Amino acid sequence: MAEEFTLAPIRRLFKKRGELRVSEGAAEELRRALGEYGLSLAEAAIANASGDGRKTVLERDVAAARKRLLSGGEE
Numbered sequence: 001m002a003e004e005f006t007l008a009p010i011r012r013l014f015k016k017r018g019e020l021r022v023s024e025g026a027a028e029e030l031r032r033a034l035g036e037y038g039l040s041l042a043e044a045a046i047a048n049a050s051g052d053g054r055k056t057v058l059e060r061d062v063a064a065a066r067k068r069l070l071s072g073g074e075e
Helices: 007-017 024-051 059-071
Strands: none
Touching: 007 024, 024 059
């Protein structure tokens, strides 16, 4: 799933927070982590929409899924 993201924007995330150089390995690892988190977030948002009987994922589904994932579990 990480291949969905290119390395250039990942490197820019690092650069926005500091002036250190970023190794390719560090950028790759962040890309993998973001891909895994994004996949989990999408799955949780889809589950929320499906649980409400909808076929469309809404902004509120993503927001609720994000809140649930960041809190470490179910609400």
